[in-house]
Amino acid sequence: MVQQSETKSRGRKLPYDDWMEATGLPVYRGHFVEDLRVVELGWWEERGCKAAFLNLKGMEGVSEGRVQEIAPSGELPKLRMAIGELIYVLSGQGLCTVWLDDDRPPRTFEWNARSLFHIPRHSTYQLSNARGDAPARLLHYNYLPIALSAIPDPEFLINNHTYHRGDAQSLDEAFSKAVEVSDATANVRIGVYWLGNFFPDLGAWDKLAPYRGRGAGGSAVYMRFPGGEMGAHMSVFDAGLYKKAHRHGPGRVIVIPKGEGYSLLWRQGPDEEKIVCPWHEASVFVPPEDWYHQHFNVGTTDARYLALGSLTQFAQKGETVYEKSIRQIEYPNEDSWVRERFEEEVAKRGGRSLMPDEAYVDPEFEWNYGDDA
Ligand SMILES: [Fe+2]
Numbered sequence: 045m046v047q048q049s050e051t052k053s054r055g056r057k058l059p060y061d062d063w064m065e066a067t068g069l070p071v072y073r074g075h076f077v078e079d080l081r082v083v084e085l086g087w088w089e090e091r092g093c094k095a096a097f098l099n100l101k102g103m104e105g106v107s108e109g110r111v112q113e114i115a116p117s118g119e120l121p122k123l124r125m126a127i128g129e130l131i132y133v134l135s136g137q138g139l140c141t142v143w144l145d146d147d148r149p150p151r152t153f154e155w156n157a158r159s160l161f162h163i164p165r166h167s168t169y170q171l172s173n174a175r176g177d178a179p180a181r182l183l184h185y186n187y188l189p190i191a192l193s194a195i196p197d198p199e200f201l202i203n204n205h206t207y208h209r210g211d212a213q214s215l216d217e218a219f220s221k222a223v224e225v226s227d228a229t230a231n232v233r234i235g236v237y238w239l240g241n242f243f244p245d246l247g248a249w250d251k252l253a254p255y256r257g258r259g260a261g262g263s264a265v266y267m268r269f270p271g272g273e274m275g276a277h278m279s280v281f282d283a284g285l286y287k288k289a290h291r292h293g294p295g296r297v298i299v300i301p302k303g304e305g306y307s308l309l310w311r312q313g314p315d316e317e318k319i320v321c322p323w324h325e326a327s328v329f330v331p332p333e334d335w336y337h338q339h340f341n342v343g344t345t346d347a348r349y350l351a352l353g354s355l356t357q358f359a360q361k362g363e364t365v366y367e368k369s370i371r372q373i374e375y376p377n378e379d380s381w382v383r384e385r386f387e388e389e390v391a392k393r394g395g396r397s398l399m400p401d402e403a404y405v406d407p408e409f410e411w412n413y414g415d416d417a
Pocket of ligand 1 (some may be wrong): 293
């Protein structure tokens with residue numbers, strides 16, 4: 045018979061939480077971390093590096109974020125996971141070698157600050173720092189919390205060499221250049237995504253398509269990864285503008301490749317408190333499930349935010365549960381404080397809002413994207 049006390053003591057704790065906490069590494073909670081390049085890390089003997097976990101509200105139980113640092117000229121031990129992993133480079137320059145299976149030679153590629161790459165599940169990879177004068181920091185993202193709830197055996201999911209995926213050969217081209225794929229179902233606002241395992245510099249990536257309907261004249265790139273279930277997208281919008289508030293499912297980690305601004309996060313309700321997440325390059329924040337969030341560019345250049353995730357069952361959640369009028373707040377319907385704060389913040393930096401007056405009157409207002417849109 046199961047002891048009642050055992051069941052109770054487990055409470056709401058997840059297998060992932062037990063695993064994460066057993067490492068003894070720092071865990072960052074709350075809503076945001078302003079600069080992952082300087083956040084304090086602890087030593088992780090097993091992985092041979094300094095590291096910390098992100099367990100921000102909105103990730104809890106869904107996605108893993110961990111920051112790892114590779115010492116100058118350092119090389120980390122090989123790692124193999126039964127689930128796919130996305131890696132975004134916060135700073136530094138290095139190499140990644142991937143063994144898709146045991147029968148063929150590995151692939152090696154070079155990464156730099158703001159690169160994004162995908163490690164296919166059941167492949168072994170090894171990271172090294174190409175520079176001798178500076179550490180490199182990377183943000184790793186995956187769905188380990190969900191995987192560990194389904195199979196609460198870390199040794200099954202991590203460094204398990206007994207299973208070899210049968211379709212590894214189909215990934216032979218996975219690390220060649222990303223290709224554009226037209227797919228009307230990919231995202232109704234864009235209709236195109238980029239398929240590849242390596243995106244060299246998201247601070248400079250210019251293959252963008254208009255992202256109509258979310259405001260600020262924004263553009264975006266949607267990314268998919270060969271043989272993987274995860275997705276990612278990056279939105280880009282100009283200085284002096286801000287996007288419309290919207291909400292959706294959990295687990296998406298947003299990291300900033302470029303720009304200066306802030307995002308508001310709030311839960312709908314009578315006592316809603318709007319949480320301000322200030323951001324610049326290498327900031328991170330996570331909109332909790334069903335919370336509204338809204339992005340503001342108060343800098344002097346375009347701003348870029350990269351959303352890591354999410355699995356299909358979470359990506360569409362808001363879209364299927366709510367009417368558009370509930371999942372997104374049009375400018376004319378927003379709290380006047382939102383506009384006032386933005387105008388103040390831009391003015392503090394010597395700029396001014398470039399939001400058209402018409403946007404605050406006409407809920408159907410759309411930016412002009414020019415001839416190529
Ligand atoms: Fe969002």
